[in-house]
Amino acid sequence: MAQARIESVQCLSPAGLHRMAYKEWGDPGNPVTLVCVHGLTRVSDDFDALAEALCNDYRVICPDVVGRGRSDHLRDPLHYQVLQYVADMVTLIARLNVENVHWVGTSMGGLIGMALASLPATPVHRLVLNDIGPALNAPALARIGEYVGDAVKFATLEQGTEYVRQISLSFGQHSDMQWRKLAADVLRQDADGNWTFRYDPALSVTLRAMTPQNVQQAETMLWAAYDAINCPTLLIRGEESDLLSRESAQAMTQRGPKARVVEIPGVGHAPTLVDAAQIDVVKNFLLA
Structure with missing residues (x-):
């Protein structure tokens, strides 16, 4: 069984310096590199x-991503935004x-990838967007913001596991x-022996401050970014997703990089990519 190495980059x-942790798999001398970035409150281990x-x-x-898992928290929570995350990823790639x-x-990780892939001279040469696109569903964002x-x-x-299971039912069927x-x-x-989440609760500051006007402005910028992408792009959509509609996914096949779409049946937001069939979808595209 392959083993990951835990590394970090400043x-x-x-507001100052922070440390971003990352897991590294495979030969460190292999120049063919894949970066996998998780969703809003998830962690690197999702991609094991x-x-x-x-x-x-x-x-x-x-x-x-900063504020999650093994990484530091930001001193100013107002910087928990995609532009900060993109800057951190540029530092990581360097x-x-x-x-x-x-x-x-996946989700937020796809937004970061879209933003980075849209830039002139981008290092992103092949892109997989997992249940995310430029169109943002305000009610779905509100659902996520509730917890x-x-x-x-x-x-x-065990109590924590049951809670995660209940708030993550849209992930679809998984074994115990x-x-x-x-x-x-x-x-x-x-320190008291209780179990709690491995993310900075202050992530909610920017999320809960979003208004319908903010969402609309963000969508306009995201579509402009998407239209600037020209690398091969795969869009994975949970068939029952409330964050990425089928109409939005279809629009993404007609503009920008004209993504190829694969729908995962029986799953909402977002496919976890732990199932062998879902892994094969990603693997076949990346290694094509």
Whole structure:
């Protein structure tokens, strides 16, 4: 079984320096590099199964976006925004000393990938967007915002696992073992022995400040970014997703990079990419 190495890189925000941790799989000398970036409150460990499946072909890099997992928290929560995350990823790619990367981004990780792939001289040469696009569904964002920032604590890991399972039902069917991992990856035990989430509750500051006008402005900018992308792009959509509509996915096949779309049946937001069939969808596209 392949083993990951835990590394970190120092990044800069307007409020100061912070450390971003990342998991590295495969041969560190392999110039063919895949960066996998998780969703809003998730962590690098989400990609363990995908990384293990691809680490013979790629050097696989899975960062904990700042404010999550093993990474530092930002001093000013107003900087928990895509532009900060993009800057951190540019620093990470510079640390890796590679000219270009392939990218898999789930939800927020896809937004970061879109923004980076849209830039002139981008290092992103192949892009997988997992259940995310330029069109933002305000009610879906509100649903996610309902639990982000709540300082929930659990007496046992089992209670935490059940909570994660309930708020993540849109992930679709998973075995009990898979649910335990999906929960354990995002939970930690505090000094009092309680279990709590491995992200900065202040992530909610920017999310809860969003207005319908903010969402509309963000959509306009995201469509402009999407239209500027010209690398091969795969769009994975959960068939029951409330964040990425079928209409939006269809529009993404007609403009910008004209993404190829694959729908995952029985799943909402977002496919976890731990199932062998979902991994094959990504693997076949990346290695085509």
